[in-house]
Amino acid sequence: MSVQKDVILPGATLGVMGGGQLGRMFVHAAQSMGYRTAVLDADATSPAGLVSHAHIQTPYLDAAGLAELARVADAVTTEFENVPAAALTQLAQSRPVAPSGEAVSVCQDRAREKAHFVACGVDCAPHALIDTPEQLAAVGDDLLPGILKTARLGYDGKGQVRVKTRAELIAAWDELGRVGCVLEKMLPLAYEVSVIVARGRDGQVVHFPLQQNLHRDGILAVTTVPAPNVTDAVSQQAYASAHQIAASLNYVGVLCIEFFVLTDGRIVANEMAPRPHNSGHHTIDACDVSQFELQVRAMTGLPLVAPVLHSPCLMLNLLGDLWFPDGVAEQVEPDWAAVLALSGTHLHLYGKTEARRARKMGHLTVTGATPEAAREVALKAAAILGIAPF
Numbered sequence: 169m170s171v172q173k174d175v176i177l178p179g180a181t182l183g184v185m186g187g188g189q190l191g192r193m194f195v196h197a198a199q200s201m202g203y204r205t206a207v208l209d210a211d212a213t214s215p216a217g218l219v220s221h222a223h224i225q226t227p228y229l230d231a232a233g234l235a236e237l238a239r240v241a242d243a244v245t246t247e248f249e250n251v252p253a254a255a256l257t258q259l260a261q262s263r264p265v266a267p268s269g270e271a272v273s274v275c276q277d278r279a280r281e282k283a284h285f286v287a288c289g290v291d292c293a294p295h296a297l298i299d300t301p302e303q304l305a306a307v308g309d310d311l312l313p314g315i316l317k318t319a320r321l322g323y324d325g326k327g328q329v330r331v332k333t334r335a336e337l338i339a340a341w342d343e344l345g346r347v348g349c350v351l352e353k354m355l356p357l358a359y360e361v362s363v364i365v366a367r368g369r370d371g372q373v374v375h376f377p378l379q380q381n382l383h384r385d386g387i388l389a390v391t392t393v394p395a396p397n398v399t400d401a402v403s404q405q406a407y408a409s410a411h412q413i414a415a416s417l418n419y420v421g422v423l424c425i426e427f428f429v430l431t432d433g434r435i436v437a438n439e440m441a442p443r444p445h446n447s448g449h450h451t452i453d454a455c456d457v458s459q460f461e462l463q464v465r466a467m468t469g470l471p472l473v474a475p476v477l478h479s480p481c482l483m484l485n486l487l488g489d490l491w492f493p494d495g496v497a498e499q500v501e502p503d504w505a506a507v508l509a510l511s512g513t514h515l516h517l518y519g520k521t522e523a524r525r526a527r528k529m530g531h532l533t534v535t536g537a538t539p540e541a542a543r544e545v546a547l548k549a550a551a552i553l554g555i556a557p558f
């Protein structure tokens with residue numbers, strides 16, 4: 169494949185909106201390929217800001233901050249889906265921005281996201297939009313029991329209330345501040361999977377092997393690859409849906425789509441994220457190219473390659489809860505030495521000094537010669553860390 173003429177080569181500076189752990193791992197990938205980096209995030213101790221060449225410490229919509237990012241960066245991406253689309257659109261006036269503000273804005277709103285799935289011929293959960301008391305009253309009984317989710321700004325199960333009855337639904341909408349919501353029918357899940365794709369400026373799309381994801385309390389806990397329960401038919405359908413969704417957004421960059429596989433075998437799209445995803449962190453250690461490297465390649469116009477999983481693996485999220493074993497009030501560092509004594513463990517900590525319950529502090533990837541071997545070591549690591557067996 170010939171390299172495009174307008175490719176942004178190593179030595180240039182890549183900018184990222186947002187300074188969280190996804191930005192940090194993007195910065196690591198960009199730097200290892202010889203790029204300089206610039207992070208825009210107001211937090212002086214943000215995980216990505218701590219490791220970047222430049223850190224612009226302003227809010228996302230700060231005019232001076234955006235002007236500075238456009239001045240120092242040759243191209244810009246985002247690591248956080250709630251970066252205001254207007255900031256990306258403004259940056260795009262002077263620099264290549266991938267993904268575009270328009271594509272990100274679709275992912276920021278559950279109602280638009282679901283409409284996009286439907287337009288692509290991809291099934292999603294039966295749902296109703298609730299913006300007004302009239303729409304609330306008109307909700308059909310067939311959507312109960314359901315989950316009321318805020319249309320915007322939800323993550324890790326925040327902004328969601330499970331409701332069984334109409335009275336609970338009314339109370340839940342009050343609890344969520346009567347903001348725009350989507351009520352989704354509660355579906356019987358057999359298991360959950362996700363697909364991460366990268367799409368280049370030339371329209372080429374590549375995908376990672378499907379991930380199987382276990383959530384606890386609405387937060388991703390464990391990712392297993394290859395996905396143990398998935399049939400060939402399910403994975404082919406998920407890949408085809410993901411390619412279609414990315415292409416019809418004219419997407420450039422890394423995009424993750426989460427799917428539910430139902431007890432009757434049907435597959436429905438849950439939501440998408442316009443950036444690398446927590447369920448793709450294993451790609452750093454278990455694939456020949458990581459989701460973060462593909463983010464770099466897509467935004468710079470470098471060739472994409474179909475990623476290959478070279479090791480079966482599991483990824484365990486390391487939440488702040490692990491720093492407070494057995495109700496201990498003071499923060500205690502987990503026993504990393506014991507975990508690292510197990511072969512095939514790869515520890516990633518995000519540089520966050522303060523552990524809080526449910527806060528993503530890091531992740532542990534466990535690779536093995538076989539899925540069974542990886543699982544056995546992952547269970548040992550989990551026992552050491554105080555993560556419940558899976």
Ligand code: ATP
Binds near residue numbers: 322352353360383387
């Ligand atoms: P994320 O951190 O992935 O952005 P989120 O807060 O946006 O999470 P969702 O992905 O919508 O939340 O839901 C979190 C979890 O709740 C899902 O992974 C799934 O386990 C469960 N869930 C959500 N919607 C449904 C549904 N309609 N039926 C059954 N379970 C659901």
Ligand code: MG
Binds near residue numbers: 426438439
């Ligand atoms: Mg989700």
